[in-house]
Amino acid sequence: MSTPLAHTRYALRTGVTCLTVPGGAILLNPPHKEKLTGLGAPETQALKTLNRGPSTLLEMTGGAAEPNGVTTLLDRLSAGGWLATTVRDGARDLYTVSPFSTPPARTATPAAKATLSKFTIIHRDSDGLVLEHPTSWCDLRIHDPRLLALAAGADPAELGLPADISTQLAADLHWAGFTVADPATEDTTFTTRSWSAPDLWFHRRSTLGPRVITWDHFGPTQWAAPDFPQLPARRPDYPSAPIALPVPDLSTLRATDPTLTAVIEDRHSTRSFDDTTPITLAQLSELLYRTARTRSVESTPDGTERPSRPYPSGGSVHELELYPVVRHVAGLAPGMYHYDSFDHALRLVAPADSPAVQRLVKTTSATLTEAAEPQLVLLISARAGRAMWSYEQVAYANTLKHVGVLLQTLYLSATAMNLGAVAQGFSDTAAFTTATGVNELEECNVGSIIIGTPAAPR
Structure with missing residues (x-):
């Protein structure tokens, strides 16, 4: 997980239950589970806070001066795909990274300005606007429409957004696989050029896989x-x-x-x-x-x-x-x-x-x-x-x-x-x-x- 921006808010991803016990906890999201051991009081309190709903690091630590143990725990939960992370500007929600499977390790964001992949789609569902990619491990939910323009390459200053928001969004889009450094690379191999966006989406949406692992809504x-x-x-x-x-x-x-x-x-x-x-x-x-x-x-x-x-x-x-x-x-x-x-x-x-x-x-x-x-x-x-x-x-x-x-x-x-x-x-x-x-x-x-x-x- 990259260094969080101020006011970043965390939540257990949809479907996850956390059972806390003395010195540890169990994360459940059938058929997956993970046992956490050796937790100190701050980490246990942080998990209890997350169980009550979305929380910032400050809320999870009660304003503790040294939240290192909690930060390490958040890194572990994020790496395991257990957390949804909402990036905010002050008290205003901007976007949320919502995992549905285990994310890959972060890699360096390309220096050049990246472009949305031809397979990335933006649509509205019952909860608002969302970016999706058929081979990604997460969805990216847009709360502030300015982020759509930012994802398309607009200048954050012209949108009234801090520069670090642009850096964070670029890193998250790259991590999620929503962007490519050079659009031409998606058409240089037969494997990627042969798939159209509707065909790949149709395949992924109508089959069991990383996005759909239970029969609850399938x-x-x-x-x-x-x-x-x-x-x-x-x-x-x-x-x-x-x-x-x-x-x-x-x-x-x-x-x-x-x-x-x-x-x-x-x-x-x-x-x-x-x-x-x-x-x-x-x-x-x-x-x-x-x-x-x-x-x-x-x-x-x-x-x-x-x-x-x-x-x-x-x-x-x-x-x-x-x-x-x-x-x-x-x-x-x-x-x-x-x-x-x-x-x-x-x-x-x-x-x-x-x-x-x-x-x-x-x-x-x-x-x-x-x-x-x-x-x-x-x-x-x-x-x-x-x-x-x-x-x-x-x-x-x-x-x-x-x-x-x-x-x-x-x-x-x-x-x-x-x-x-x-x-x-x-x-x-x-x-x-x-x-x-x-x-x-x-x-x-x-x-x-x-x-x-x-x-x-x-």
């Missing part, structure tokens, strides 16, 4: 249950009249389908389709029934709904919906439809001449041979609240996993039916929102796959 916690009802399993119907779809004979398919090994080995992406013999409404109906129908809904004692469909879904939330965008399907008028997986029916969402639907068709051409237009695109959307009501931090990551298993289910079923399929790594989310008229935060496009009659091999 995974299927049903965090929203006390304040919000779960969204119903069934999406509200679009107002158009339903188009009933024929139900395939699963008993016959069980007997006549190719084997699982055959469809796995024969599966491939098809980029050329035969418009002279397009996919039929009956084939579309069979594909939807085999892959995405709602087979049943279980109601749990606490009132949540757990649908069952042919593909798996974490917690049986089944937040995904299918939207067939039809250009050329025999027996079905062009347009954008929603698949009602409960009634096995289609409802028209937007007509074929809608500019948004035309965009949804045309943007798939980049996937097909000679920029051809698809016979059929199945857009996959997520009713985000179905997953986010239950899951903390991993909801969107789980949704993308669900998209993956649904795409594979569609691929294998299409292969069994002698249909061609090719999944897309992108789709026009803005056009989807325009065509459906939905709030993107309530339902968003998360995947797409082109389906049709494959062209004969050349």
